[in-house]
Amino acid sequence: MPEHSPPYIRSKPEVHLWWLTAFFIAVNVSLFIWQVLSGINITSPSLVDAIDWGADYAPLTFLEEPTRLFSSMFFHFGLIHLMLNMWALYIFGSVAEQLLGRFYYLGLYILAGLMGSLLSGFIDIQNTFELLQSNDPKLFPTVSAGASGAVMGIGGALTVLSLLPILPKQRLLLDKKTLVMIMAINLFIGFTMTGINNAAHIGGLLMGAFMALIWYVGQRLNQPKLGFALGLILGIALCYGFYDYCMQQVQILKPVWREILAAMRAQLQF
Numbered sequence: 001m002p003e004h005s006p007p008y009i010r011s012k013p014e015v016h017l018w019w020l021t022a023f024f025i026a027v028n029v030s031l032f033i034w035q036v037l038s039g040i041n042i043t044s045p046s047l048v049d050a051i052d053w054g055a056d057y058a059p060l061t062f063l064e065e066p067t068r069l070f071s072s073m074f075f076h077f078g079l080i081h082l083m084l085n086m087w088a089l090y091i092f093g094s095v096a097e098q099l100l101g102r103f104y105y106l107g108l109y110i111l112a113g114l115m116g117s118l119l120s121g122f123i124d125i126q127n128t129f130e131l132l133q134s135n136d137p138k139l140f141p142t143v144s145a146g147a148s149g150a151v152m153g154i155g156g157a158l159t160v161l162s163l164l165p166i167l168p169k170q171r172l173l174l175d176k177k178t179l180v181m182i183m184a185i186n187l188f189i190g191f192t193m194t195g196i197n198n199a200a201h202i203g204g205l206l207m208g209a210f211m212a213l214i215w216y217v218g219q220r221l222n223q224p225k226l227g228f229a230l231g232l233i234l235g236i237a238l239c240y241g242f243y244d245y246c247m248q249q250v251q252i253l254k255p256v257w258r259e260i261l262a263a264m265r266a267q268l269q270f
Helices: 019-037 047-052 058-063 068-074 079-100 102-134 148-163 176-192 198-220 224-268
Strands: none
Touching (some): 019 068, 019 079, 058 068, 058 224, 068 102, 079 102, 079 148, 102 148, 102 198, 102 224
């Protein structure tokens, strides 16, 4: 019988191919360890702790601290929340970083996270308008945080690319059925379970899908630099334009949100 060589199995993960993803994971994990060492509950951080560490609370974010649109991407509500997001970031990010290129991947990660925060804030704005009509306490703004928007952006990007014809020089093949199923399950869970900020998931997914499509067109037209620049410019423009629109709506709600923010501060002492 002929002899066959055993299949080659890599004994070491090739981290140098996705070191930016590893860096994102390291930053999130390091911040979480720092938070726990400072006294934050490892399984269920309080709202005060979440706000102290940069979580997003729409009245505070849009009236005083817009940097929370970004900082909220690096706070997680407990160990399980962190582990789920970091596992998904590893699975999606290690592929997307190699496929899209490191710098475009960086831009997509940040812009998807920002769009997730912005859509979450937009929903809080709309809920507040409804609150003025119905006085339903469920419509009050909520505190949110996590890397889910950015991670869903990466997943959305890979899903879009998996549905399009393979590029001539595409480095990695994508499993269309698996990606579609994973994204569908995530959205289904977000729509059916309480306590999940599905707006952030959808916002990140849409931004990731959009930027992936621009990147793909650039590659298909053999104009990768144009696709790279156009994708980033349009992504930034969309985030800025949406933020500006939200701020116009906030001007109408400013007296109400100042009252809500003052009550929140009095209740939580922050």
